[in-house]
């Protein structure tokens with residue numbers, strides 16, 4: 001029929017990318033509709049590790065406490081175990097996600113928020129609920145079919161799957177957040193690099209109380225090296241906590257070249273018993289699903305008024321826990337830009353920068369996640385595991401690390417080195433926080449980029465170079481502490497300066513008025529709005545006290561002035577006009 005529903009932004013999908021895009025747009029007051037194919041949100045736990053960057057985004061939009069209330073906290077997720085089975089031999093542990101004392105300071109110093117574990121089945125309802133309460137029109141059981149776009153908008157055909165009714169939604173912009181098999185991405189022909197379905201995995205969800213095996217070494221991830229664990233999959237067998245300590249998910253690989261296996265509940269229970277290492281374990285199997293491991297990303301993320309976010313543009317295994325995190329961070333980058341263009345504050349070219357900034361991240365995380373899976377190979381090598389060995393040969397190879405011989409000692413050293421390599425999966429702080437954007441939405445200041453003296457994948461280096469994420473420092477007054485991130489809310493641009501830079505306040509107010517763009521100023525100094533409580537900001541700010549750091553709504557640094565110029569308002573107007581692609 002010819003019925004047409006109008007909105008500013010139509011979002012396809014209510015996964016982490018879609019529901020967070022809806023939340024961010026509604027938080028900014030942008031009219032939006034979110035459609036999703038099924039009658040409710042994700043029905044299996046899927047993504048879970050929620051990194052600091054995502055948690056500080058949740059903090060920014062006021063839902064961090066709701067997420068923490070449903071999450072397993074930071075200190076309970078990191079005693080990552082490598083073993084031959086949960087009840088069997090322990091090969092060793094890695095303190096993951098910043099839980100090692102020597103890494104914990106890095107994590108505490110870098111962000112106001114610590115990471116945690118929240119399964120997708122718990123996170124999505126929080127995102128959908130808050131988006132809908134703030135204004136999103138959420139339509140379940142509604143499927144995207146096709147679209148056409150023209151100079152003023154996008155007409156999208158959708159199907160209401162309960163009634164069979166087809167209708168058109170007319171939007172100014174369309175966001176395809178419809179997952180790894182995105183129809184929107186294929187309809188706009190996004191250029192994809194890499195391959196899908198390079199290895200096979202099965203997810204088995206089950207319930208059984210494993211407290212006595214794991215309560216004293218709390219983690220979300222227990223990696224199992226036993227016969228079969230080097231075939232397909234994500235590197236090794238994985239027993240993953242969903243809820244401590246009685247709800248679990250196993251990821252077990254299969255040889256995808258043999259086609260998809262039939263997995264009955266009895267087969268699933270056998271895998272569970274093998275990995276737990278208790279032959280007569282009682283467990284309730286609650287689900288089995290098969291999935292392909294992918295190594296594919298889009299080199300460009302939009303076409304005209306249609307944008308794709310999340311797994312639609314980066315498809316990779318769960319290694320490093322980057323899937324849902326990157327999806328949410330895509331939407332955080334995109335939503336404020338769409339809002340600025342819709343309000344007439346920015347030129348449409350600002351939207352190009354979504355792709356310029358996020359496509360390199362898509363490539364980086366797809367590469368990292370796949371490399372992490374392959375790096376399990378070093379552990380198999382260290383243990384002497386080879387393709388084609390019988391189960392007996394494998395078991396005796398795994399046991400060879402116990403030998404009281406020089407050969408045994410060499411094996412032990414190689415096992416330690418292989419375990420250390422896994423820091424690139426479990427403590428890759430630089431990958432999580434070190435994203436640096438280069439686009440027209442960042443105004444370079446001509447200075448050399450700050451170098452990172454440590455490994456940039458493992459370690460985050462705080463700095464204020466244009467393009468990087470705003471460094472965190474605690475500021476406040478005698479009774480309150482705020483992060484520098486709290487000073488720069490999502491709804492505006494923010495200038496951070498020091499006591500002798502107070503003239504930036506008037507300059508920002510003037511620039512704000514001239515441009516019709518909200519630019520707040522926070523002066524950090526004794527007896528000012530915020531005091532530099534620990535002198536950390538003084539160390540971090542990378543410019544003179546009277547200089548300025550201009551922070552974008554998404555907490556990336558847009559522009560920096562070394563010191564107070566003669567005409568600060570003029571300079572701000574020039575910088576903001578440039579980065580918003582105003583003519």
Ligand code: FDA
Nearest residue numbers: 013014015016017037046047143144178179310311318323
């Ligand atoms: P996501 O796939 O979550 O959401 C897509 C949305 O689009 C859904 O709401 C769907 O209903 C909707 N949709 C699709 N087609 C549509 C259409 N035509 N019309 C309307 N709606 C449509 N990651 C991780 O970090 N750790 C993990 O353990 C796992 N485990 C895991 C297991 C399995 C089985 C899968 C499939 C994936 C994972 N992942 C994972 C990956 C992680 O779940 C993934 O990165 C995020 O869910 C991506 O979020 P998106 O919102 O982009 O897509």
